[in-house]
Amino acid sequence: MLDPKLLRSEPEKVAAALARRGFELDLKGLAELERRRKSLQTRVQELQNRRNTKSKAIGRAKAAGEDIQPLLDEVAALGDELKAEEEALRVVQEELRQFQLHLPNLPHETVPDGKDEEDNREERRWGEIPEFDFEPMDHVDLGEALGGLDFQAAARLTGSRFVVMHGQIARLHRALAQFMLDLHTREHGYRESYVPYIVNDDSLYGTGQLPKFHEDLFRLEGERPWYLIPTAEVPLTNLLRDQILPADALPFKVVAHTPCFRSEAGAYGKDTRGMIRQHQFDKVELVQAVRPEESFEALEALTGHAEKVLQLLELPYRVVTLCSGDLGFSATKTYDLEVWLPGQGRYREISSCSNFVDFQARRMKARWRNPDTGKPELLHTINGSGLAVGRTLVAVMENYQQGDGSIRVPEVLRPWMGGQEQIVPEG
RNA sequence: GGAGAGGUGGCAGAGCGGUUGAAUGCACCGGUCUUGAAAACCGGCAGGGGUUAACGCCCCUCCAGGGUUCGAAUCCCUGCCUCUCCGCCA
Structure with missing residues (x-):
């Protein structure tokens, strides 16, 4: 939410x-x-004040043993008017709320103007794009040939946009998540958390x-407004909901490995092949809450x-700053990390790191x-994928084929692979 | 699933339907004392909102939502959560 005072004053x-x-x-x-709110609020408070004053007078009169009936008559009419x-x-307040x-966050001044992803600004590239002396396959062909990815089974079990992983590929997927968690907890100072994968509506509003x-x-289904988490950002950031942290608890840095569930409504026909866009995928999520003056520094960190995950995995990537039009609802500034996928011959998003300042x-x-x-005082929150595990698996398979x-x-x-050096077809 | 107890300020914990937004203790902040610290003593200390140039004044909030009442932390109803016992269970 934007600062209501700013919204009123400017x-x-x-x-x-x-815009x-x-x-x-x-x-x-x-x-x-605002005009209606102000006049109603003033009026209501005035009536409440009158009621409170009279009620106290009644209390005093009663204690003094005086007749309170005249006073009761005076307030009689007040109740109905006040209620209305x-x-x-x-x-009006609910309307205002x-x-x-529904107002998104304000784009930060360092965010480039633009309409969509075409206008995002590339900041830097890292790594060498691999050269193959054969025609590189995409992860779907690779995985199916290896017996490690089965999209048909998943379609039978559930439907489209799911995958079943087997054997060495499943293990590689697990190894990636473990590697990321260990890196962030050991080297980057995050505390590991295990969180619910189901959250209530308050958390999602948060x-x-x-x-x-x-x-x-x-x-x-059911009475309660419960949802599958679309990202661990939701449970992790909401750890701080309605909390007042002591200054020495900052910076607050947590990491969790969770599945993420997204309906992908409106993505019909987009990335239908393979593991790029799934209803269920794993992600290692980094969340920070910091003093306001430190948030942009924290975003860089x-x-x-x-990035360190990609560097250690030696996967080529680039960093882009999202333009104002491509920015997510709650973010004031976002860097996307895009990894090179030989199967597609282009960079694809694998992490999104955002500063929300005081919006969340x-x-x-x-x-x-x-x-x-x-x-x-309000904290500033920052989060980012570190990284999307499924997409990292895709990147490793395609780049290391x-x-x-x-x-x-x-x-x-x-x-994390028991020393194993390569993955070969399983019998 | 059955039975009971309870949800109050950063924490602990009082609170008769009426000057209680809330005793007391701890924590925290400032001061006195001390070479310094501790102890002791004195003072301050909930959050949100409206209005004001400012001092201030006013309103709301004692888990949440309804209700009773001139007046609700206090009474009634519903929901959520926590704890204890029994049963079941990974």
Whole structure:
């Protein structure tokens, strides 16, 4: 959520910033809502004040043994009017809240202007794009030939956009996740967490998936508003919901390996082949909460932590800054890491690292006690994939493939593979 | 699944339907004392919102949502959560 004070005091400025991402702020509607809110709120508070004063007077009179009937007559009419005005105020405030919940974050000044991914700015490239003296296969052909990937079985078990992994490929997938977790906990200072894969609606409001992106989520049957997590960002960041952290608990850095569930509504026909876009995939997620003045520094560091995974795996990649129009709802700035996929002959997103500044923290009341002011203040939250495990598996398979259809195991992964050096077809 | 107890400020823990947004203790901050520290003593210390140039004034919040009442932390209903015992279970 945006700072309501900023929204009130400088709506034109907010509108201009939101326009950069193609969002049109309804200034007239906002002004009208504000106008109604203000007059109703003033009126309600005035009535409440009168009621409180009279009620206290009644209490005093009663204690003094005086006749309270005249006083009771005075307040008689107050109740109904107050009730009506309170209801009107509630309606307006709910409208205002909905209005605010649908406003995306403001793009940071360092974010390039643009409409879509075409306008993203490439920051740097790392690694050598591999040359093959044979026609490289994509992970689907490789995996099926190796007996390690079975999309047909998954379609039978569930439906499209799922995969079954077997044998060495399944192990490689597990090794990747373990390797990432160990790297981030041992080298980068994150605390490992195990979290629920089902969350309530408050959590999804907190990180910004709700109310706007309901269709992207899997909701469970039943009375309760429970959803499968689309990313561990949701449970991890919501660890701080309604909390006030002491200053010495900062920076807060957690990592978790979880499955992620996405409905991919609206992605019909997109990446239908292979493991790139699945309803269920594993991800190692990095989350930080820091002092406001440190968040952009933290974003750089966290992006570096994700990059480190690719570097150790020796996978070529590039870093792009998302342009204003390509930015996610809650983010003020995002770096995407894109890994080179020989099977597609192009870079594909494998990690997305964002600074949300106080946008998520305001929604979830995630605060810290600032020793300088003694007051609770909003934290800044940052997160990023470190990395998407399924897509990393794809990248390893495609980049490490050999002419005979086998796959070399990246050196850094071998400790998690029992020392195994290559993956060959299984009998 | 059955039976019971409970959810109050950063934490612990009081609270008769009425000057209680809340005793007390701890923690924290400032001060006195001390060479310094500790102890002791004094003072401060919930969150959110409205209004104001500011001092201030006002409103809301004692798990959440309804209800009773002139007035609710306190009474009633529903939900959620926690704890204890029994049963079941990985």
